[in-house]
Amino acid sequence: MQVSTEKKEGVQHLLTVTVPAEDVKKAYDASFRKYAKNARIDGFRKGHIPTKVLEQQFGGQIYSDAYDSLVNETLGQAIKESKLDVVGYPKIEVKKATFKNDEEFVYEATVEVNPELELKPFEDLKLKSIKASVTDADVDNMIETLRKQQGKWQVKDDAVVSKGTRASIDFTGRTDGVEFEGGKASNFSLTVGETQMIPGFTEQIEGHKAGDKFTIQVKFPEDYHAENLKGKDAEFDIVVNSVSELSLPEVNEDFVKVFGVKDGSLDTFKKELRKNMERELNRAQYTITRGKLFDALVAQYGEFAVPEAYVEAEKERLAKNFEQQMRAYGMKKLPDSLKKDDMFNDEAVKSARLGAIVRKIVESLGLAKPSDEFVEAQLEQIAGAYEDPAELKDQIRKDKAQFEAVQNAALESEVVAKVMEKAADGEEEMTFDQLVNHR
Known part of the structure; x- marks a missing residue:
């Protein structure tokens, strides 16, 4: 041959x-x-x-x-x-x-x-490392959030729609005098300050009481998801059915026991809450650092050809994730406009390039597999919040597929850590709220 x-x-x-x-x-x-x-x-x-x-x-x-x-x-x-x-x-x-x-x-x-890449200096990335911690004020704010989650909405006959209240409304929308698809609802639950509506919608309902009937004028944003409504003027007939206020529980023994604190102690509750918040903080800190680093690496290496096999695999993964997200929002069948083959092409090419870059870095660092330290950290991140972390860790280790996923995540985490050791150029202080809620 x-x-x-x-x-x-x-x-x-x-x-x-x-x-x-x-x-x-x-x-x-x-x-x-x-x-x-x-x-x-x-x-x-x-x-x-x-x-x-x-x-x-x-x-x-x-x-x-x-x-x-x-x-x-x-x-x-x-x-x-x-x-x-x-x-x-x-x-x-x-x-x-x-x-x-x-x-x-x-x-x-x-x-x-696989593309042949020349390793570029990590020091040239010059990224800010994130400095953050969970403060006492963060813990107190989280307790208030949990109180709201455990609160009960109670209808108040004389209540006015305002921030923090919840209104049950009927609405019918029209553009150019004609009702449009998705513009009509009955007993729609609108929590002022939380429910996302088009600009001007909620503001014009504030100040009204149960039984009020009125019409509001709004304008759909230019970037609205529905093509036929982008930038269009619309009017909505509104009926306020009821207005509710949130009744919050007291922070006492009964309250903390709801969250698994058997002794009912507020101190124990705060300690456990802080541990969970620190895990959440670390996860958010890593996610943001990882995202910034990977974006910087893609920019550093610029455009280069990648195998079509990688691009197609990434497109399939992105499409599957998108479909799962849409189903989670209640969309049972995706419109044809969301099934275009090229919809995820740019993101897929970017992901394929990033994969090639990371493989090159892994090779340069000599990381055939993640170190025990990072594997254990990954296991702790998963199992730490459970009642018996050691038992869950053992279960994961015995499950080949689960443990392989842990090792892959640990390897990625180790790559991020080792690159950031040289890429970091100063610190950026962030609060718990900024990190966890990406504000």
Whole structure:
């Protein structure tokens, strides 16, 4: 077998593989024997069909099986001889295959390889490391948040729609005097200061009481998700059915026991709450640092070709995640406009490039696998909030798929930490609220 290699555009290479005539004959004979043994044709006994009849009836399939056999038997060796770091499955094109006159078999394999990158200095990234901690005030604010979560909404007959109240409303929207899809609802729950509405909608309902009926004028934003409503003026007929106020529970023994504090102690509750908040803080700190670092790396390396196999895999992952998010919001069927093949292309290319960069960094750091320190930290992040962390850690270690996911996350975390050791240029102080809520 002879193999020649030609560099093509981007990460593509063309392998031309020539298979000797004797190997071609063996492949054809093997394929022919298979059909001669198993083929069925009316008027002939199985296994006793004349050669010419067999070739007339199954010639194309015999040749096709022989092609496949030759490619399957030689492609792996051809790639090995080329010494290329091939990604995905090659595109095969047969160039010469007559299976007559003892001729050789020639095919071309278009392959993609991992991009060859030159490692760039981490110090050039100059990123701010994040400095943050959980303060007593943060703990107190979290307790207030938990009180609100445990609070009960109570209808107040004389209450006015204002910040912190919840109004049950009916509304009917129109543009150009015509009702539009999605613009009508009954008993819609509107919590002032929390429920996101188009600009001016909530503000014009504030100050009203139960039983009020009125019309408001609004304008849809230019970047509104519905194409037919972007930038359009609209009016809504509003009916306020009721207004509720939130009644908050006292912070006492009964309150803290709701959150699993068996002794009912406020001090114990605050300590446990702080631990959970610190875990949340660390997770948010890592997520933001990781995002900034990865964006900086993509910008540092700029544009370069990546294998289409990686891009397609990323597009599939992004599309699947998007569909899951939409289903979580109650959208059972995605509109065709959200199923475009190129919808995630730019993000997929960016992710594929980032993957190539991270692989290069992992290689340069000699990280064949994550260190025990980072694996344990990842396990603690997952199991720390559970009643028996050690038991959960053992369960994860025994589950091959789960532990592999932990190791992958730990490896990524170790890469981020090691790169940031050299990329960090000063600190940026952030509060718990800024970190966790990305404000």
